[in-house]
Amino acid sequence: MAQSLGLLSSRPTVIMPSKLSSSIPSVTSIRPSFPCPRRLHALFVRAAASVSPDLGVIPFDGAATSSIDVDKVTESELKENGFRSTRRTKLVCTIGPATCSPEQIEALAVGGMNVARINMCHGTHEWHHEVIRQVRRLNEEKGFAVAVMMDTEGSEIHMGDLGGAASAKAEDGEIWTFSVRAFNSPRPERTIIVNYDGFAEDVRVGDLLLVDGGMVRFEVIEKIGPDVKCRCIDPGLLLPRANLTFWRNSRLVRERNAMLPTISSKDWLDIDFGISEGVDFIAVSFVKSAEVINHLKSYIAARCRDKEIAVLAKIESADSLKNLEAIILASDGAMVARGDMGAQIPLEEVPSSQQRIVKTCRQLNKPVIVASQLLDSMIEYPTPTRAEVADVSEAVRQRADALMLSGESAMGQYPDKALTVLRSVSLRIERWWREEKRHEAMELPIVANSFSDKIIEEICNSAAKMANNLGVDAVFVFTTTGHMASLLSRCRPDCPIFAFTSSTSVRRRLNLQWGLIPFRLSFSGDMESNLNRTFALLKARGMIQSGDLVIALSDQLLSIQVMNVP
Ligand SMILES: Nc1ncnc2c1ncn2[C@@H]1O[C@H](COP(=O)(O)OP(=O)(O)OP(=O)(O)O)[C@@H](O)[C@H]1O
């Protein structure tokens, strides 16, 4: 069932502007017949049009005005449970062998996936292309707004694949060889290929070699040319292309590998691929400084003028924590990549780093994802551990924008169940904290760097405060660039935020941000008519009801209105 319905059309097809047939009523005939909304309080903050040159009025597009894009899942959630109970925390799923079929991707979307992540450490461009195609098809045919995030490999040291094996078990006391040799013939047993040529020179006998942040540990016992012999001291499962770090005297060793570029030659090719595929986000692994983010952003800007790709900084190294504020300021968002982070800083420092990153992102108005091992045991088991549920709750309580599944959805046995756990824990914890009014207010510094942005920011702060004080059902924001919606999200109001944008790509990018329910809708500079039409469209689909109290904002008019749905 298609999810882009004309107001008066019951045709079960997607109505794309170009495909609208003459049988669809014209704009004038679909105007709702009820009178304009009764204003409880009408507050207009109008500023001269010149303050915001980028907020031009979108041409009134007759064809597109008759429809609104929303997916069936959002629609039925709103219908059945009302605004208040919608999930605010967004969910990112890594797509892998367990979830790459069209049916599996759809099951994830239905289960609440907001962003699909593809990890360029694995798979071919053809494989990733097919995944992206499936996500796009789902969006077009079913009205979803699932964004695609490409995650770069980065040039940190990692193992090669395991000669086709899905995993290998390393037992206590076993001797394994780590080598930079290229083996043509079948490789000898217990041999692991390392991607970094300087490996044998950099390690020393006595060093500890940590696989995957310490999931398996080895001690270096001998170096023979390019081969490094190691004894397993903490047994475990080796996974293909797992990350490797080495430690000396309890400290992470940063030898020449510290000089490896953040974006490798292979990463640049992957980024070109991502640009050509029109991915929505590029997450950069092992960011060390803001420069690399600035460099990538100008690279992207020079190559795609018509579409925007947001750049997310993955915070997973000691360097990235050192330069945190500058990196986040330069980026469009960040990821707390706890997997590698736990291999680069002491494990006991990971929780406080997470809290610091989440807070910094919120203050700087950048979306933040908490990632890795949230439900790790669900790779193998159908129920999470209590500790995992507590970990998910903590990230929700910190009000991170999004939570991410890695192995749980990429190669685990219970991807859908893992997503259900994230969804239900998020909903429950959000409601609990909201009802008990347990959230501490956070000081939100001004992020605007122009006067027009400052106006928008003040409007959002005031609207969020009003929304809480008046107990409104939802804030509606008509946003061209998405910026106003994200500033509202930053305030983390008690009610959900309906974000209307005429751009499908802005809609997808907004889907990563806390509390936003993004809709695609063409709108004009005339708020009266925008509101009437939006109310009519949403009411026709049962998503709002007469009497609902809403606050409506527009980034074109710079206005705040409070009203009951007529
Ligand atoms: N496209 C893929 N093809 C095959 N396996 C995959 C794919 N994506 C993920 N996996 C599997 O899922 C596991 C966990 O996912 P993922 O690699 O995303 O973890 P991660 O810790 O987030 O990675 P990284 O730190 O490299 O970004 C991987 O070790 C791999 O076995």
Ligand SMILES: CC(=O)C(=O)O
């Ligand atoms: C997600 C990721 O890259 C990590 O946790 O290391």
Ligand SMILES: [K+]
């Ligand atoms: K990666």
Ligand SMILES: [Mg+2]
């Ligand atoms: Mg990582």
